[in-house]
Amino acid sequence: MSNLSFLSKLLECTVQIRLQAFPDDGDMLPVTQSAYHQFHSTESAVLKVYSDLLLAADSGQVSALCLFDLTAAFDSVDHNLLVLRLERQFGFRILQWFRSYLSDRSFRVVLSTSTLFLVHLLCSVPQGSVLGPHMFILYMADLAEVR
Numbered sequence: 001m002s003n004l005s006f007l008s009k010l011l012e013c014t015v016q017i018r019l020q021a022f023p024d025d026g027d028m029l030p031v032t033q034s035a036y037h038q039f040h041s042t043e044s045a046v047l048k049v050y051s052d053l054l055l056a057a058d059s060g061q062v063s064a065l066c067l068f069d070l071t072a073a074f075d076s077v078d079h080n081l082l083v084l085r086l087e088r089q090f091g092f093r094i095l096q097w098f099r100s101y102l103s104d105r106s107f108r109v110v111l112s113t114s115t116l117f118l119v120h121l122l123c124s125v126p127q128g129s130v131l132g133p134h135m136f137i138l139y140m141a142d143l144a145e146v147r
């Protein structure tokens with residue numbers, strides 16, 4: 001469970017709106033990206049794969065489909081690598097805010113009233129946040145370009 005304050009969510013919504021202007025203007029998201037992309041959905045992603053498979057079969061080609069299990073994928077985002085990718089795409093101005101946003105994060109497990117343990121996070125995007133999904137997509141964008 002994420003305990004983000006109303007002000008934090010409001011700030012994230014503002015940053016999200018500004019971030020979405022960058023990929024839409026600069027084509028920074030992969031063409032095949034469907035999630036969080038205007039006029040795209042999981043349905044459009046499945047239809048693209050299905051269409052590609054049919055076109056390959058019609059032309060006599062053999063197709064192979066490789067699927068990734070992205071269970072707990074948001075937990076695997078390396079903060080340093082994400083900041084490097086953001087730097088490449090957005091420049092320096094926004095980086096300081098993102099470094100601050102990602103740093104000094106932790107989670108704790110509480111049973112009744114006792115804290116069982118506290119873990120400081122070096123990876124992961126904040127779950128339950130407005131920006132988490134968008135940051136994950138930007139983190140994974142290079143993977144979509146590999147052929």
